[in-house]
Amino acid sequence: MWGAPFSAQSRKLLLLGSGELGKEVIIEAQRLGVETVAVDRYDNAPAMGVAHRSHCIDMLDAEALKALIRAEKPDIIVPEIEAIATQALQELEEEGFFVVPTARAARLTMDREGIRRLAAEELGLPTAAYRFADSLDELRQAVDELGTPCVIKPIMSSSGKGQSICRKPEDAEDCWNTALEGARAKGTRVIVEAFVTFESEITLLTVRSVSGTIFCPPIGHIQKDGDYVESWQPHPMDAALLAEAQLMAKAVTDQLGGRGIFGVELFLTANGVLFSEVSPRPHDTGMVTMVTQDLSEFALHVRAILGFPLDSVQLLTPGASATLKAEGEGRAFVVSGLGEALALPRTQVRVFGKPEVRPGRRMAVTLSTAEDVEIARTIAKQAASMLTVEVYEDEQ
Ligand SMILES: Nc1ncnc2c1ncn2[C@@H]1O[C@H](COP(=O)(O)OP(=O)(O)OP(=O)(O)O)[C@@H](O)[C@H]1O
Numbered sequence: 001m002w003g004a005p006f007s008a009q010s011r012k013l014l015l016l017g018s019g020e021l022g023k024e025v026i027i028e029a030q031r032l033g034v035e036t037v038a039v040d041r042y043d044n045a046p047a048m049g050v051a052h053r054s055h056c057i058d059m060l061d062a063e064a065l066k067a068l069i070r071a072e073k074p075d076i077i078v079p080e081i082e083a084i085a086t087q088a089l090q091e092l093e094e095e096g097f098f099v100v101p102t103a104r105a106a107r108l109t110m111d112r113e114g115i116r117r118l119a120a121e122e123l124g125l126p127t128a129a130y131r132f133a134d135s136l137d138e139l140r141q142a143v144d145e146l147g148t149p150c151v152i153k154p155i156m157s158s159s160g161k162g163q164s165i166c167r168k169p170e171d172a173e174d175c176w177n178t179a180l181e182g183a184r185a186k187g188t189r190v191i192v193e194a195f196v197t198f199e200s201e202i203t204l205l206t207v208r209s210v211s212g213t214i215f216c217p218p219i220g221h222i223q224k225d226g227d228y229v230e231s232w233q234p235h236p237m238d239a240a241l242l243a244e245a246q247l248m249a250k251a252v253t254d255q256l257g258g259r260g261i262f263g264v265e266l267f268l269t270a271n272g273v274l275f276s277e278v279s280p281r282p283h284d285t286g287m288v289t290m291v292t293q294d295l296s297e298f299a300l301h302v303r304a305i306l307g308f309p310l311d312s313v314q315l316l317t318p319g320a321s322a323t324l325k326a327e328g329e330g331r332a333f334v335v336s337g338l339g340e341a342l343a344l345p346r347t348q349v350r351v352f353g354k355p356e357v358r359p360g361r362r363m364a365v366t367l368s369t370a371e372d373v374e375i376a377r378t379i380a381k382q383a384a385s386m387l388t389v390e391v392y393e394d395e396q
Pocket residue numbers: 128151153157158159160161163193194195196197201223225226227228265276277284
């Protein structure tokens with residue numbers, strides 16, 4: 001066990017990335033008396049407000065990252081976003097630091113190439129057909145080989161940034177430019193994927209702990225422009241399809257190893273399950289578990305990484321989430337409509353507290369429970385439609 005935060009006996013968790021998901025991770029760690037340090041590329045990130053202290057650094061700068069971690073000497077390093085100098089994490093792990101779930105898993109999942117090659121080529125999991133391209137010419141060739149429509153994404157990006165659909169060969173140049181603008185890190189490599197016509201898509205939250213592997217009930221979701229707008233749990237699935245999905249999730253998470261929660265993203269098609277990608281951390285679509293499960297995905301992550309047993313997770317009620325996204329840009333804004341949203345039955349709201357808005361930035365989420373997922377979805381969406389981000393144009 002451990003002593004009080006700030007004491008020599010404390011257990012210290014350092015979070016790399018401090019958005020809405022990290023905020024909940026910090027809250028769960030605080031509940032178990034852990035000392036918490038939040039790190040991100042900008043000040044006043046959501047998790048910074050609930051951590052014991054915080055640092056603002058460029059997490060893609062390997063030297064800055066190593067210097068900070070060697071000075072802080074955390075017991076546990078928890079990556080919260082992909083865009084981290086994962087080479088530095090590997091060096092730190094070799095020095096004896098504990099990286100969640102492992103530095104290798106963080107490296108393989110930080111870029112789409114690492115995880116796609118592992119899943120499709122090493123494990124033989126079914127995925128959409130894909131190619132990689134480093135230039136517009138290579139992209140044109142990939143589009144030619146895969147046919148249209150196809151989906152183009154920077155190898156390092158998340159929440160749909162830089163993603164576009166190439167509907168005809170002439171769109172390739174626009175897609176290339178979109179990818180360059182949206183990439184989170186330097187570099188121009190993109191993945192080109194055949195467009196999958198799926199019936200639905202799910203996140204299978206998979207937890208590896210000292211007790212073994214457990215799965216949360218599947219979470220269904222809807223994405224717009226590559227970013228999630230709505231999720232619900234449980235997603236109705238027949239037993240055989242769920243077993244197939246769990247086998248794939250087990251294969252890929254066993255390969256990645258370590259302890260913690262993984263968000264395994266899968267497409268459900270007429271011909272079975274396709275693997276899409278995996279996050280070795282809580283998943284945005286899994287925010288719904290804050291109202292549906294006895295232990296949220298954040299509580300599960302923290303318990304698993306602290307080395308505690310986790311035999312099962314209970315679904316308490318069907319539920320759904322819906323997102324609030326900003327339209328304007330700037331630091332002078334207010335989130336309105338909370339009173340109306342909270343007047344809806346069995347509904348909660350999480351306002352993340354991000355200090356600045358930009359078009360498409362996720363600012364809050366609504367969470368509703370009901371006797372079935374369809375009712376919960378309707379109410380969560382209604383609640384989200386009552387929320388607005390009002391930006392004051394003339395202020396900085
Ligand atoms: N090959 C594809 N065919 C059809 N739809 C796709 C394909 N690839 C991605 N999508 C759609 O775009 C969404 C986002 O894609 P993906 O998960 O690869 O991007 P991301 O930027 O990593 O998103 P996040 O960080 O939110 O997980 C998917 O959930 C799916 O709805």
